[in-house]
Amino acid sequence: MSSNYHWLYRGTTEIFPSQPSNNPDENLEARLSNIDRPLRVKLGIDPTGTDIHLGHSIPVRKLRAFQDAGHTAVLIIGDFTAQIGDPTGKSEVRKQLTAAEVEANAQTYLEQLRPIIDFDTPGRLEIRYNSEWLKDLDLTNILELLATMTVGQMLAKEGFAERYEKDQPIYLHEFMYPLMQGYDSVAVEADVELGGTDQKFNIAVGRDLQRYFKKRPQFGLLTPILIGTDGVQKMSKSLNNYVGLKEEALSMYSKLEKVPDDQIKTYFELLTNLPLDNLPENPRECQKLLALEVTSHYHGKEAAKQAQQSALSLISGQAKEAQAVPEYSLAEIEFPVKLFYLLNVSDLCASSGEGRRQIKNGAVRLDGKKMTDVNAEFTSKEELAGKTLQVGKKKFIRLTAD
Amino acid sequence: MSSNYHWLYRGTTEIFPSQPSNNPDENLEARLSNIDRPLRVKLGIDPTGTDIHLGHSIPVRKLRAFQDAGHTAVLIIGDFTAQIGDPTGKSEVRKQLTAAEVEANAQTYLEQLRPIIDFDTPGRLEIRYNSEWLKDLDLTNILELLATMTVGQMLAKEGFAERYEKDQPIYLHEFMYPLMQGYDSVAVEADVELGGTDQKFNIAVGRDLQRYFKKRPQFGLLTPILIGTDGVQKMSKSLNNYVGLKEEALSMYSKLEKVPDDQIKTYFELLTNLPLDNLPENPRECQKLLALEVTSHYHGKEAAKQAQQSALSLISGQAKEAQAVPEYSLAEIEFPVKLFYLLNVSDLCASSGEGRRQIKNGAVRLDGKKMTDVNAEFTSKEELAGKTLQVGKKKFIRLTAD
Numbered sequence: 183m184s185s186n187y188h189w190l191y192r193g194t195t196e197i198f199p200s201q202p203s204n205n206p207d208e209n210l211e212a213r214l215s216n217i218d219r220p221l222r223v224k225l226g227i228d229p230t231g232t233d234i235h236l237g238h239s240i241p242v243r244k245l246r247a248f249q250d251a252g253h254t255a256v257l258i259i260g261d262f263t264a265q266i267g268d269p270t271g272k273s274e275v276r277k278q279l280t281a282a283e284v285e286a287n288a289q290t291y292l293e294q295l296r297p298i299i300d301f302d303t304p305g306r307l308e309i310r311y312n313s314e315w316l317k318d319l320d321l322t323n324i325l326e327l328l329a330t331m332t333v334g335q336m337l338a339k340e341g342f343a344e345r346y347e348k349d350q351p352i353y354l355h356e357f358m359y360p361l362m363q364g365y366d367s368v369a370v371e372a373d374v375e376l377g378g379t380d381q382k383f384n385i386a387v388g389r390d391l392q393r394y395f396k397k398r399p400q401f402g403l404l405t406p407i408l409i410g411t412d413g414v415q416k417m418s419k420s421l422n423n424y425v426g427l428k429e430e431a432l433s434m435y436s437k438l439e440k441v442p443d444d445q446i447k448t449y450f451e452l453l454t455n456l457p458l459d460n461l462p463e464n465p466r467e468c469q470k471l472l473a474l475e476v477t478s479h480y481h482g483k484e485a486a487k488q489a490q491q492s493a494l495s496l497i498s499g500q501a502k503e504a505q506a507v508p509e510y511s512l513a514e515i516e517f518p519v520k521l522f523y524l525l526n527v528s529d530l531c532a533s534s535g536e537g538r539r540q541i542k543n544g545a546v547r548l549d550g551k552k553m554t555d556v557n558a559e560f561t562s563k564e565e566l567a568g569k570t571l572q573v574g575k576k577k578f579i580r581l582t583a584d
Numbered sequence: 585m586s587s588n589y590h591w592l593y594r595g596t597t598e599i600f601p602s603q604p605s606n607n608p609d610e611n612l613e614a615r616l617s618n619i620d621r622p623l624r625v626k627l628g629i630d631p632t633g634t635d636i637h638l639g640h641s642i643p644v645r646k647l648r649a650f651q652d653a654g655h656t657a658v659l660i661i662g663d664f665t666a667q668i669g670d671p672t673g674k675s676e677v678r679k680q681l682t683a684a685e686v687e688a689n690a691q692t693y694l695e696q697l698r699p700i701i702d703f704d705t706p707g708r709l710e711i712r713y714n715s716e717w718l719k720d721l722d723l724t725n726i727l728e729l730l731a732t733m734t735v736g737q738m739l740a741k742e743g744f745a746e747r748y749e750k751d752q753p754i755y756l757h758e759f760m761y762p763l764m765q766g767y768d769s770v771a772v773e774a775d776v777e778l779g780g781t782d783q784k785f786n787i788a789v790g791r792d793l794q795r796y797f798k799k800r801p802q803f804g805l806l807t808p809i810l811i812g813t814d815g816v817q818k819m820s821k822s823l824n825n826y827v828g829l830k831e832e833a834l835s836m837y838s839k840l841e842k843v844p845d846d847q848i849k850t851y852f853e854l855l856t857n858l859p860l861d862n863l864p865e866n867p868r869e870c871q872k873l874l875a876l877e878v879t880s881h882y883h884g885k886e887a888a889k890q891a892q893q894s895a896l897s898l899i900s901g902q903a904k905e906a907q908a909v910p911e912y913s914l915a916e917i918e919f920p921v922k923l924f925y926l927l928n929v930s931d932l933c934a935s936s937g938e939g940r941r942q943i944k945n946g947a948v949r950l951d952g953k954k955m956t957d958v959n960a961e962f963t964s965k966e967e968l969a970g971k972t973l974q975v976g977k978k979k980f981i982r983l984t985a986d
Contacts, residue, residue, distance in 0.1 A: 262723070266724055266727055268731075269727050269728045269730075269731030270731045316723050317722065317723070318722075319722065319723045320719065320721065320722060321664070321718055321719070321721045321726060321760075321764075322668055324723060324726050324760075325668055325671050325757040325760055326671045326757075328671075328755065328756035328757035328759070328760060329670075329671035329672045329755050329756065329757040330756075331755070331756050332753040332754055332755055332756065333735070333739070333748065333753075333754040333755075333756060333759075334748070334751065334753065334754070336756060337735070346735065346736070349736065351734040351735075351736065352734055352735040352736070353730065353731050353733070353734055353735075354730035354731065354732075354733050354734065354735060354738060354759055355727040355728075355730035355731040357730070357735075357756055357759075358723075358726075358727055358730060361756075362723075
């Protein structure tokens with residue numbers, strides 16, 4: 183057994199069948215070592231959207247690792263389903279696309295993958311459109327595919343089970359999608375299929391169909407779903423917690439240097455090739471290194487360094503701007519004074535009522551410290567003089583004694 | 585509204601949408617009256633078997649009634665599915681047939697329907713093979729069909745619901761069959777579909793698909809499932825309670841003249857055109873009339889009368905034979921005597937144990953009266969002398985006093 187398959191396991195949630203296996207046919211390291219015959223490593227791409235973010239990049243990065251180990255990446259463009267859209271017409275996500283739209287999306291998609299995938303080394307990349315084989319399936323073939331699974335097995339799929347329990351409609355054609363994805367594996371003779379952990383069921387269906395069609399069943403390799411820059415929910419465009427692969431270097435850098443501390447190691451693991459045991463101890467340095475490293479990957483080292491510089495001067499710029507904050511004199515104020523009253527008379531809020539609401543909403547800060555007590559009160563000018571009072575991100579005043 | 589649609593309702597379990605309808609588009613009598621445009625009346629035929637029995641003839645007879653009213657019978661030969669068989673290979677019923685086998689079955693089937701259907705009047709019969717349209721469906725079409733229904737709707741189908749409840753596997757391709765049958769209605773533009781009550785779901789799917797494809801939805805007309813000659817279970821070849829359309833006149837006649845009294849009116853209603861308010865009062869005459877009428881239908885009046893004659897002489901032959909029943913003397917028997925002992929010593933049974941078993945099984949009769957008490961006992965010779973003791977249908981003895 184070859185020694186160094188670190189790249190295979192880095193950031194990998196699961197490989198199935200589980201490794202190492204005593205069955206040489208099911209031992210992935212053994213199969214990978216037999217480099218006489220490069221493995222065919224499948225990754226499916228859905229060309230319905232065009233913007234890819236770092237979350238999408240994770241299985242693609244794993245695909246690149248397979249390429250670097252001498253294997254063949256087989257990128258499947260799911261043009262067939264994209265051209266059908268949602269036959270019920272109910273889904274806004276799956277709207278029907280023309281062949282030209284699908285092709286344009288696919289090209290945009292591939293362009294974004296260019297920094298990750300090796301497009302150039304001969305034999306390392308195969309791009310296939312699944313309409314190639316799916317358009318030729320007839321009713322006989324499709325009945326045969328359907329007959330490989332039972333309703334119970336299909337309803338066990340994550341997502342279906344919950345919806346069935348809740349009496350939410352599951353349209354019958356939805357049962358075809360895992361079978362179609364599985365049939366892609368048959369058609370391209372995949373040895374390994376990559377995907378996020380949400381792809382486990384579909385990849386397993388691919389294994390079953392390959393067995394049914396007397397082909398060697400593929401391995402499944404699952405990668406984690408990336409948590410977004412908010413540190414809470416999965417990265418997604420609609421949640422606005424994403425970093426797009428097409429983003430400008432400065433934007434990418436700025437988002438990444440704010441990745442929360444508890445996610446930073448995961449980001450390093452999944453989005454860089456840096457060793458994890460040698461990261462800076464200072465969290466701020468850690469964020470900067472991550473941002474620099476990932477930005478370098480998509481924009482080159484120079485651009486990334488420039489982005490870092492710009493981000494720094496932007497911050498000091500903001501600091502300078504802060505010095506230009508309008509002043510408000512406390513000379514006329516009678517103490518003790520309520521915070522909400524101060525917000526009103528200083529014109530930060532249009533009324534005391536609005537002042538109370540902004541405090542409740544957590545929008546009010548004194549020298550950066552959030553003030554959440556609606557009845558907060560100050561007894562003397564000295565407590566406030568020289569401090570910055572702020573509502574939201576844009577309204578500031580500096581309080582002065584006279 | 586035309587007055588005489590007696591033929592439409594005779595022996596009809598249900599018409600849907602329910603009649604009479606105030607919506608002229610959904611009023612079947614109104615549609616039938618508009619004879620400018622004969623209605624297209626669909627009946628599907630499954631060419632996997634070849635022998636048809638009277639149970640199968642019921643919707644075919646209704647089809648004939650539509651023909652006689654000037655409408656077009658559209659017989660659909662389900663050659664497509666027959667040639668696929670059961671893709672799981674698990675069903676012995678749905679074995680895969682070659683095109684030649686299907687064609688041979690279809691011809692045999694049609695030959696048997698010749699006495700029922702009007703094959704000759706121009707415009708009254710259209711025979712279609714559903715491979716004509718099903719073979720051209722591609723994955724896009726099939727996803728569209730599947731998307732018209734939800735898993736919940738399909739699992740509501742009789743048969744599926746029970747199996748799902750009991751955790752018996754339902755293979756996904758089984759969900760396609762109602763859709764395929766429904767799509768047949770779209771393809772032939774059926775106005776009415778006939779079927780047994782077990783076809784309600786499939787016919788309703790046809791209505792839905794026609795609506796989906798912007799065609800006028802068909803009416804469903806359901807006929808009862810015929811009870812077999814045993815008077816208990818539905819007529820079926822495997823239960824041997826059937827009368828085949830290909831049976832010889834004598835065999836057909838003999839089975840029909842034994843139809844149990846409680847079924848006889850239903851048989852008249854479903855299998856003849858005789859008025860039901862004028863049947864003989866004597867049950868035996870009723871049976872003879874039914875047997876004569878139905879046999880005439882398939883073999884002609886002459887052959888039916890001959891069959892009746894032969895059946896009569898067969899019975900009197902059996903009667904004579906009955907006089908030649910072997911005698912058994914009770915002279916040596918000590919009373920009281922158990923029935924099972926008598927069965928043994930008289931050689932009707934090989935042992936007292938077998939005697940008990942035969943009594944339990946209901947096979948033992950004394951002068952035609954079934955004896956079911958294992959401990960039945962007779963106290964005197966006089967109780968038994970002159971009577972016939974019988975085990976099953978073939979073993980008889982006449983008991984004598986000396």
